[in-house]
Amino acid sequence: MYMRFFLLILIFVAVSSVAWAVEAPSGQARIDASKILRGRFVEEHHLAGVQKPMQSSGHFVVAPAYGLIWGIETPFPTSTIITQNGAVQDLGGIAMKLPVKNLHQLYDMVGRALAGDWSGLETAFVIKRSTTKNRWKMLLTPRQTDKPALPYAEIAISGGRFVENIVMTKNDGRQDMLGFSDEVMSSAQLTAGESAAFNKIKQ
Numbered sequence: 001m002y003m004r005f006f007l008l009i010l011i012f013v014a015v016s017s018v019a020w021a022v023e024a025p026s027g028q029a030r031i032d033a034s035k036i037l038r039g040r041f042v043e044e045h046h047l048a049g050v051q052k053p054m055q056s057s058g059h060f061v062v063a064p065a066y067g068l069i070w071g072i073e074t075p076f077p078t079s080t081i082i083t084q085n086g087a088v089q090d091l092g093g094i095a096m097k098l099p100v101k102n103l104h105q106l107y108d109m110v111g112r113a114l115a116g117d118w119s120g121l122e123t124a125f126v127i128k129r130s131t132t133k134n135r136w137k138m139l140l141t142p143r144q145t146d147k148p149a150l151p152y153a154e155i156a157i158s159g160g161r162f163v164e165n166i167v168m169t170k171n172d173g174r175q176d177m178l179g180f181s182d183e184v185m186s187s188a189q190l191t192a193g194e195s196a197a198f199n200k201i202k203q
Helices: 001-010 103-115 193-203
Strands: 035-045 054-063 069-073 077-083 086-091 094-097 123-132 135-142 155-161 163-169 175-188
Touching: 054 193, 069 193, 077 193, 086 193, 103 163
Parallel strands: none
Antiparallel strands: 035 054, 035 175, 054 069, 069 077, 077 086, 086 094, 123 135, 135 155, 155 163, 163 175
């Protein structure tokens, strides 16, 4: 169940270094291959027929030169690592390779929002921008309504220097939400633990 939701939110959390077809909102930091973005997340996923949303929280690492680490800490510790070479999920020290079908496309789209590169979302979504002082919001609606890339009628991404909130609204009005906090951008030097995580892809 968590992996299913993780794949849905992947379109917002990894990175790629390409030309900026759609300009980032004024004030949003751009993360390139010389930087790493670390932070925390809280996610809520509303399931049909279940009144209380499924919640999880943890930390993430967006490293354009390496890939993405999405570490769920509660309620069940799980670490998912994605690079251009594949993906693995670490459950208590046991690494399992994940299917890579369509994963590279998701990976390519994911980090662009956090990295300030909106060009990766432009082909699948119509993007409308609004700005108020140091706050901005990007509203994404699917270009293909009959077979959208994701099961959402619209996706709202907002923040300041970094992305802070993502609200994904389904056709029936139910919403899935992501909140980001404690985001810090630094030079592209991995910790020993992060290096070990990315090396799992090579094994």
